[in-house]
Amino acid sequence: MQIEQNQLIIDYIKQLQCPIHNMPIKFMSYSPNVQNNQKLICSECAETCGLNNYKEVECCVKEINKDKLPQPIRNACQKHLEFFDGFKNQVVTLINQPPYFLESTQNRKGLSEFKRELEQYHRNNKNSNNAQQLVENGKKIINNSIRQLETLSNDLTSLLTNSQYEQQNLTEIWRKIYQNSILLEADFSDQEFFILIDRQQLELYNIKIDGIKLQQKYQLKEKVNCMIKAQSKPLFFLGKQNGIVEVFEQLTNGNYVSSHQIEAHLPGKYQYGVSCIITNSDSSEIITGGYDALVKSWRFRNRQWNLISTLNQHRQIINSLSYNSDFSIFGSASQDQTFSLYTSNPQNLYANKLTQTKQKRVNTICFVSPTNFFISLNQDNKIYLYSIQKTEGQIFQIQQLYDLPLNEMNTELTVEVQPRYYQQLQLLIFQNNYRTYFLCQDNQNKFQTIPISRYISRSQQQNNATQPENSLQGIVSRIIGYGELSIQLFKEGPSYVIRASKFQ
Structure with a gap:
């Protein structure tokens, strides 16, 4: 066997x-x-x-492969092989078409037969082009193969993610204690993370082979509400209480310097400036949400950030923003108990396509595909998955697919931690009330929590581990190289602790 x-x-x-x-x-x-x-x-x-x-x-x-290759993955490989065999047979059939005319044309009888077949061919094919039909058939087969390969790739990724990272233990390798309140921003693909102390002092850490090293400290003049790292360029953005978005660019020595100041949202007497920021794939666009209930889009042109759209669908603070996976739609969530969806028109101006009211304040919104997204509600122990049904008109329709119960939900007035979805791994990282949940998409496109063993510190013995649970204690968890390193912020008495833990 x-x-x-x-x-x-x-x-x-x-x-x-x-x-x-x-x-x-x-x-x-x-x-x-x-x-x-x-x-x-x-x-x-x-x-x-x-x-x-x-x-x-x-x-x-x-x-x-002894006891390492699960049977579902073997089945997927077999499916892969069978598909390519079928694909090859279809292509061979198209290529090996019968000749239309006789090849023997070197004598009078052969030429006469050739002429007869030629006339017959034109009579039978006046309104058709066989060569063009062959090309169209070939295109259909190739397009079908691409769709099959994408589906197979997603299936294999899901199988590998579930089998490789299920019920893993966490062992602490680094920690630092702070007495002041802090924010944390880390990225899935980068080997660095940012710590914001008391909202005004910024620390940048690099992850090296020989450990975690402090790269840079930066003292800020104004307090910061939110921060985000760009996806494809060495940039990060700070959303400040004075309404300014400050942009930092990385130098060749690894340090960051302030390069632009965007007057994004009015601070006002009782306002607190910028509440959330998201960036597109090439970092040429950012969307900002504010305490002034406005959502604004900005694009980088002629060496400066220009305002493109101002959207005023909401009446209270913008809690959360999220792009979909192909960056054609973005969503916003607000304390006014609504969430909204937007797309851009040919002039690159964003327009509202749906505003939905809920019974409780909408904490977060997070897309997991071009059309599917999660929302979470205040004082609710579930997150809800919706699907966008595009119509020919100007307004979207949505359908609730299912809800997913979690242990605890966020009841704070503002949301500092945006859920993250990593498309390649089909993995959603969701944080609320000192807990972090890892939700993985299965073969039926349903999300489920991944069982992860309780945290084991360096001083604890491996055999004292308790039963696996579905969340990690801590306000923020960002995975750098998923399956290897978790950067986490949690509170321990009056102190705030940052720890780096490895999956063992």
Whole structure:
């Protein structure tokens, strides 16, 4: 049975050719002492270099995959292979079309037959173009293959995420204690995170091979409400209580400097400036929400940030903003018990497409696909998944798909932690009331909480671990290299603690 389970991989490797001797691969190594370009060798290579650290392909594959490759992933690989076999057969059928005319045209009889077939061909194909039809059929097959591959990729990612990171333990590797209140911003793909102390002192940390190092300190003149790291450029944005969005750019030495000041929202006598910020994929656009109940879009042109749209669908503080996965729609959530959806018109001005009222203040909104999004409500122990039903008119319609119960929800007046969705991993990280939830999308596109063992500090023994739970204690958790490092902020008595923990 084990041989059958590994046969797909073995057959594939044996079909490969040695680039040096042009012979089938015979031996394989998974030893760290062997370079990647020498992992697979033929029999001639073995005679020249020896078989130290090498085994026959069958034996090596069995050892590598012993009790490690779950059956669902094997099934997905088999599905992958079967699909390509079908795809190949369809393409071969298109290519191997029968000839339309005789090839024997070197004598009078052959030429007469050719002429007759030519006339018959034109009579039968006056209103059709067979070559064009072949091209169209080919395009359909290729487009279908792309959709199949995307679906398969999502299935494999879901299987790997669930199997690899289920019920993992966390071991602390670094911590720092603060007496003042702090905010934290970290990013999934970057090896750095930001700590904002008492809303005015900024610290930047880099994650190195030999540990976590302080890169830079920066003293701010005004207090900060929110901060966000750009997705594709070395930038970050601070939303301040005086209504200013301050933009920082990174120098070649790794330090950041202030480069732009955007007068985004009026502070007013009883206002507190900027409440939330989001950026698009190339960091050329930001959307800001304010305590003045306005949502504004800004684009970077001619070396400055220009106001593009001002949206006034809400009547109270903007709690949360979120782009969808292809950045064609964004949503806002407010304390006035509503959330809204917007798209841009041909002039790149944003327009409201839906405003929905709930019975309680809407804490957060977070897109998980081009059309699906979660919302959370004040004093509610659930988050709700909706789907946008696009219509031909100007207004969207939405459908509630299902709700997901969680242990605790945020009852604070403002939301400082925006949920994060990582599309490649199909993973939603959701925080509320000193808890962090990891929600993974399964094969049926349903989200479920991932069981994670309770936090284990460096001083605790591994065998004292309690049963897995569905959340981590702490206000903020950002994953850097998911499955390896969690950066977390939590409160311990009167002190605030930042800790870095590794999944073991």
